[in-house]
Amino acid sequence: MNTMIKLKLETREVLNTLKVVDRESYDDVIKRLILATANNEGALTETTKKMIEERLKSKREGRVKTINQIIEKMKEKNGEM
Numbered sequence: 001m002n003t004m005i006k007l008k009l010e011t012r013e014v015l016n017t018l019k020v021v022d023r024e025s026y027d028d029v030i031k032r033l034i035l036a037t038a039n040n041e042g043a044l045t046e047t048t049k050k051m052i053e054e055r056l057k058s059k060r061e062g063r064v065k066t067i068n069q070i071i072e073k074m075k076e077k078n079g080e081m
Contacts, residue, residue: 017055017064 007015018029036048044052058064065073 013059013066014056016066017059018052 012026015026015029018033020032033044033048036044055064
């Protein structure tokens with residue numbers, strides 16, 4: 001059974017940066033973060049902290065593209081507008 005949750009756009013963007021692979025679902029990202037904190041009694045592992053820092057740095061430096069940016073780029077390549 002699935003359910004919808006309401007997220008702020010900035011929260012969704014952070015979740016996107018935390019994906020291990022592009023096709024990873026938000027559900028998988030959230031579960032991974034929950035398990036990481038649960039297994040360490042509320043503390044993130046150093047590996048998880050490092051990964052989060054790296055992903056956020058990539059986002060700040062503009063190396064992470066949103067799905068909408070990718071779609072627009074594909075449309076431009078195909079001559080669509």
